[in-house]
Amino acid sequence: MSSPMIELKGVGFTYAADNNSVLQTLSMQVDRNSVTAILGPNGVGKTTLLHLLLGWIKPETGTILLGGKSLPSYTRREMGMLVGLVPQYEHISFEYSLLEYVLLGRTPHLKPLQTPGKEDYEIAMHALDIVGLKDIAEKPVTHLSGGEKQLVLTARSVAQNPRVILMDEPMSNLDLANKVKLLSVVNELKEKGATILFTSHEPEIAASIADKVVLMGEGNYLKSGAVDEVLTSASLSRVYGIPVKVAEFEGSRILLWRK
Amino acid sequence: MDSRNIKDSHKILLSVCILTAVFFFSLFLGRYPRPGVMNPSLIFSDPLAHSLVFNLRLPRTLTALFLGMILSSGGMVFQMIFSNPLVEPGFLGVSQGAAFGAAFSIIFLSSSVWIIQGAAAIAAVSGLFLSYTIARRIRFGGWVLRLVLSGIAVSALFSAGVGILKYTADPMGELPEITFWMLGGLWNITWREFLTIFPVSLISLVILFFMRWRLNVLSLDDETAFSLGLAPGRERIIFLVTATAATAAIVSVSGIVSWVGLIIPHIARRIFKTDTRFSLPGSMVLGGIFGLICDMASRTLLTGEIPLGIFTSFLGAGIFILLLMSRNIKVEK
DSSP: OOOOSEEEEEEEEEETTTTEEEEEEEEEEEOTTOEEEEEOOTTSSHHHHHHHHHTSSOOSEEEEEETTEEGGGSOHHHHHHHEEEEOSOOOOOSOOBHHHHHHGGGGGGSOTTOOOOHHHHHHHHHHHHHTTOGGGTTSBGGGSOHHHHHHHHHHHHHHHOOSEEEESSTTTTOOHHHHHHHHHHHHHHHHTTOEEEEEESOHHHHHHHOSEEEEEOSSSEEEEEOHHHHSOHHHHHHHHSSOEEEEEETTEEEEEEOO | OOHHHHHHHHHHHHHHHHHHHHHHHHHHEESSSSSEEOOTTHHHHOHHHHHIIIIIIHHHHHHHHHHHHHHHHHHHHHHHHTTOTTOOGGGGTHHHHHHHHHHHIIIIIOOOHHHHHHHHHHHHHHHHHHHHHHHHHOOSSOHHHHHHHHHHHHHHHHHHHHHHHHHHSOTTTHHHHHHHHHHOOOTTOOHHHHHHHHHHHHHHHHHHHHTHHHHHHHTSOHHHHHHTTOOHHHHHHHHHHHHHHHHHHHHHHHOOOOSHHHHHHHHHHHHHOSOHHHHHHHHHHHHHHHHHHHHHHHHHSSSSOOOHHHHHHHHHHHHHHHHHHHSOOOOOO
16 A cells, blocks of 8 residues: 555644644544545634645644655755645735736746746646636736636646645635536546645535545544545534534435524 | 747847937937037047047946846835835835945945945845834734835934934035935946946846746745745845845945836836736836936936936836826735
């Protein structure tokens, strides 16, 4: 059996400002070429977990292994080729066209003084095609709706072509049709060999696409495993603190809850 | 390269042609032998014309060219790095810091160009560092608001410092020298002054040119730039130090020349689009043209010189007001 793509061993993290421990001794593994959904209430540390995996923040305790090697052993450029981030929102000050914006994803593949070439343009255009925005490639990215911006951020990660893609609530602004579109993009990326982790507030979406679910509760994660094992009425009720019932409807999992 | 890039490259090439034409026009424009454009063949037959063009106008014109290129590329660097189209080195204590350093040097150290330049550079970097440090400690507002506020405060501190130095300066020698600083101008540029700024200016422009793609990435949020394989903190410092060193060098011989760094990058982004692969060299070339035109106007419009800083402020502020009214400049954070 191949080694896991990502391995966390006893990882803990505290934000200095409020001295509140967000994560305590978190241990988990993520298989290569898999889709993992990270669920949990607001403020439980989902985004913090993604930032730890990105190397943006460093764990206070424990270690994070990527492809069997610890994160600090990679150079910045190697990390750029290995791990990509699709943030939930990005502040954009200048009127880049969609194509220019997606092209920025090619940066880790360029030497420090190099600029993108013809092949990079083709890759960026293909990435826009995948998310369905090729026809408006020259439109300023600042003119897009929140949902379209999320698709552009995903396209930039597709152009970056890293081994691991971290997506922070990638569907929070998407309408139903675009959610389905993004799910198919995630599937396509997985088929091409990527390992994907995404955070979400929608267990149904997690159930529809993830190979594995990590359910995080206060201070620590509660459960991690296959969808059937983790997304149960009992565990969701406990984590969210409200009565939740998981039901099956025509083969899909749906959630029922009471106020 | 796709067809759009070829179009943008052509635009830059055309701008370089215009820059070259303006450069040579500037060399032969003046008041000798009569007001207007001198016949170029005169430099071979008239020793005074030869000396005028090669010993006075050439170093001055080259300095005006570098001044425009450095201030506008510095402005572009600051705008991209701080993700804000409304900043330039002058907004963050760099120009006023340089002026203070130069005035301090004139009164207490030496009037040697090298020492003035060194003192200006150190004070300019201190101005930037102070603005940055204070902005990090302000407890309200978004990052850019905090940065602009602390920049205004630091600039005001340095201005007050320059005021004190002026008050204590010798009115016959030091005071006019400091006053020149505050107005900005190139009337005392000779080969000696030009050669002191040339190495730093050229090295800075080359570094900025070759690193220009990364400037795009640094305009994104920090964690995004990080996820794309950059070390945002380290690379920002490389850009800031490069742009500030060149700005301090040029300001040490020209005095304070405002607005160039703010408006030229805006115009460059309109003509060459946002991507810094094109907008940064575009900004350098347009800045060069602007520097040359302002210097020509400042030395030829009246019989006496109009200080260059006054000219760029008039033109720059006017163009800026037009830009603000014609199109929305987005500032989100």
